[in-house]
Amino acid sequence: MTYPEFIPSVETMTVAQVEDILPLLKNRIQPLLLKGAVEHWAIVEAGRQGQLSNYLSQFDSGKPGVVFRMDKKHEGRVFYNENFSGFNFARDQALLVDALKLLESHPLDGSGYYVGSSSIPYYFPGLTEKLDLGVGAIEPLISLWFGNKTRIAAHFDLPDNLACVVAGRRRFTLFPPEQVSNLYVGPLDFTPAGQAISLVDFYHPDPVQFPNYDQALNSALVANMEAGDVLFVPSMWWHQVEGLDKVNMLINFWWRATPAWSGLPQDAISLALLSIGSLPKAQREAWGHIFQHFVVNREQATAHIPPGKRGILTDLNAQSAVQLMAGLMSRLQKFLT
Structure with a gap:
């Protein structure tokens, strides 16, 4: 070889x-x-x-x-x-x-x-x-x-x-x-x-x-x-x-550079494939732009929003991460019942 x-x-x-x-x-x-x-x-x-x-x-x-x-x-x-x-x-x-x-x-x-x-x-x-x-x-x-x-x-x-x-x-x-x-x-x-x-x-x-x-x-x-x-x-x-x-x-x-409570980024791929993966290609591309804007370029996306009003777009802590996960789990649970 x-x-x-x-x-x-x-x-x-x-x-x-x-x-x-x-x-x-x-x-x-x-x-x-x-x-x-x-x-x-x-x-x-x-x-x-x-x-x-x-x-x-x-x-x-x-x-x-x-x-x-x-x-x-x-x-x-x-x-x-x-x-x-x-x-x-x-x-x-x-x-x-x-x-x-x-x-x-x-x-x-x-x-x-x-x-x-x-x-x-x-x-x-x-x-x-x-x-x-x-x-x-x-x-x-x-x-x-x-x-x-x-x-x-x-x-x-x-x-x-x-x-x-x-x-x-x-x-x-x-x-x-x-x-x-x-x-x-x-x-x-x-x-x-x-x-x-x-x-x-x-x-x-x-x-x-x-x-x-x-x-x-x-x-x-x-x-x-x-x-x-x-x-x-x-x-x-x-x-x-x-x-x-x-x-x-x-x-x-x-x-890891992030705490354990922040979860695994790989899980985001699974969730995206579940909710976006079957959309028409044009819509998947549109969501790609949304993801790039709000996740990859988060600092730029929130610069015009007052710091106290950025919600989940701000830096999370252990408490806010738990709240975010609880809301996500509640919405996903609806599809299993």
Whole structure:
């Protein structure tokens, strides 16, 4: 498989200490690669010594996790099956330390082997204390990912993300949010691992089926990462993630810029599809303008309204958000009775 070498690299920096990381990210909307930022972590050293499973054993909760297994013909690509009736991998239950030991001791003959987002406090309590990144103030969710040579299709996440490679090499290929229409995204509610993904096979793109994918590539950035490197992936940036070695592991820190009571933006898509998706195209386009005006450009849309009279167009708080949700739920409930 040949990688498109023309893709430019993500901006790269070094930091003197982890406490410098969070200030660098304030108001940042572009990816940033921080070389060697966590190379001092004990788990990184364990990876260098081929002792990852031994290191993690001391924190193991004994709770089984989910492991994806793929036939070698899929070249490590986590994806749908041929007729989109299911997926091209099998899900197994295993202790994560045992799954890691298998990777460390067996090449698996080219078969794909992948463990996705796994909560570190749940599976490895106590490990969090060993992962100093200077971001405690934002109370991030911390997850573990590992596998062999696998490919996770381009997808986006709502939270901001600090992805820390602790073993092996990884390659992130990133696309700005506005490239969504050129990435040919699959179903929203039937996905391999929770998030909607690009249907383009990065290494074998079909120019007939996906004619505008080249435009996405022209806006792409790449981050080639080694153990100890940290990548900042801004909220909503699409990213394809590849494991490049027999054993690779990543720990990521997720956090949202908005409080939990504000809800999930993805739910707005579901509600919009329910209420707007079946309208004639001209009406859908009209509602697109309305949405752009009142939501995307909210500050401009309300500038002429007295501050005390802006209603739900003003900045919400926990109390007003609950009131808004209660009214919405009441109106939706009428359609269920």
